[in-house]
Amino acid sequence: MTSLEKDTTVVVNRPAKSNATGMVENVLEQFNTAADIINLNPNIRRILSVTNNEIIIHFPAKMDNGDVQIFTGYRVQHNNALGPYKGGLRYHDTVDIDAAKALAMWMTWKTSLAGLPYGGAKGGIQINPKNYSQAELERITRRFTYALGENIGPEHDIPAPDVNTGAQTMAWIADTYMSTKSPSERSTHQHVVTGKPVGSGGLEGRDRATGYGVYLCIKLWAEKNNFPLKGKKYIVQGFGNVGYWAAYFMEQDGALMVGVQDAFASIYKEEGIGVKDLFNHINANEGSVQNFPGASEINKNEFFALDCDLIIPAALGNQITEENAGDVKAKLIAEGANGPTNVEGEKILLKKGVTIIPDILCNSGGVITSYFEWLQNRNGELWQLDEVMEKLEKKLGANFNDVDDAAKERNVDMRTAAYILAIERIEKAYVQRGIFP
Structure with missing residues (x-):
């Protein structure tokens, strides 16, 4: 790789800015409202108030006319106390580090509330995909995946579709990631992403x-x-x-x-x-x-x-x-x-x-069925549409009833009740395992 082609990757571990506005401010206020009600352990509050890792990548990709453009991609990993990081990748003009941080935090609460063995992450590329051809989007996606390297992985951080990305995007990511592995390992890395086309290991009904x-x-x-x-x-x-x-x-x-x-x-x-x-x-x-x-x-x-x-x-x-x-x-x-x-x-x-x-x-139906797809790939199984929808309805129905019951029991709105249930599950994991060292 020449110096011209080299990707610049910055990984930082720092708290949210005190002057952060918009969605970061919203999610922290929602979190703190619920944390106050349950008297969340102050040490755990400190941990959950910040992200684990914020990854910013500037990478080149060649356009159809031969020109090279530089793109900025993000992946924020908020918390993995309950399992691997999980969350979508979006392609949109509004993608920046603060948006990714807020969305990653929401994913942590979402996966916890759903009772899944996942943490929360989010990211994407600051781009309007309508301005690029299909071939250009493929090259941009593959280069972004290559630049992310081991920051994603089937047991570490599992991306999924989000705004302006879909099954095709996930297929490109999976193929690029698996191509970096030895031939004997490739078949065991298919679940590096979820939301893939059905013919490429995807789940019926995920759409x-x-x-x-x-x-x-x-x-x-x-x-x-x-x-x-x-x-x-x-x-x-x-x-x-x-x-x-x-x-x-x-x-x-x-x-x-x-x-x-x-x-x-x-x-x-x-x-x-x-x-x-x-x-x-x-x-x-x-x-x-x-x-x-x-x-x-x-x-x-x-x-x-x-x-x-x-x-x-x-x-x-x-x-x-x-x-x-x-x-x-x-x-x-x-x-x-x-x-x-x-x-x-x-x-x-x-x-x-x-x-x-x-x-x-x-909107947790997406991540719940992402978990189903992850299991399907991991276990070498094939789930049918009726089975998927039945499992989804059962899981989401139970979660809805839990939130509704908690809202009535504590006399709070549904969002606060959902946050309480999500945070309590993560708190329990920290209390049981302790903080290293």
Whole structure:
């Protein structure tokens, strides 16, 4: 490797900045609220308030025209007290070290709440994938994987798809990582990532798992609160994998999708928007909901104020804030995205009597089925779709009931209850094992 081709990798181990804002501030406030309630051991609080490792990589990749561009990639490993780090890789302009830190912390709470033998990590590349060809994205992904080196691994840190990444991305990562191993080792490293194509070791049903989990949480809440879904109006922010599948299953129960927002437009149709019709329209119109027949385009700032019964934010973080929470008319918010509601916005919503099914519970279907895929690869098994969905429904249903029971028992909101359960499990592991040395 020449000096021109050499990757620059920086691994640091430091606490979050005191002036960190945005999602890091949100997740720490959520964590500290729950920690105060349970009187969390102060030593364990210190450990969980910071990340274990923050990896920043600047790496080159060759473009189709022969030019070389330098990209910045991130991988933050928050905590691994319960098992290997686990979390997605996203390709988006908003990816930076603070976003990765916040998302990694949320993954720690999510995997703990789900009862999985994982810790939390997150990362990605600061990039808009729409600006690059498929061949360029493959080269960027493979070079990023090579640069990460032993910072990922099937028993150490297991990436998965996230915003703007998918099964193909995971296949490139798995192939690149396995190619660095000896021929005798390659077959034992397939589970370095989850969310792979089914033909490359992926799990049937993984594509719909997160969205189905969002729907399932809504359904369970509705059953407990005499809120039949048939005829209920809902809106979805983000109509990617999570938003589409959540809407698909909601439609099966007779709910009516009246509004959808993506990065290009916000649309509304009082009579309801057909889920498959919108899906087909998006595929035929460069990935946008814009100009959907029969729907009106509205100002993006008015989207969360639409007259509806529930909201599924399934895009990015910090979307429902103190600036628009007061306009929300829905009775329920089911967080398909990570951190879509900030702390100040949540205070307003709770005061209005709005229920929020928190992200670490609501969108955990993805990481639960990631665990299933990891087991499938590790054990050389092949799971069928019906088996996967049955196991997911059983696992997520039990988790939902635990959170609902804890919220009622402690007289707290669902997010605080979920954090309490997640933190207590990690605290127990530290208490039992002690702190080295």
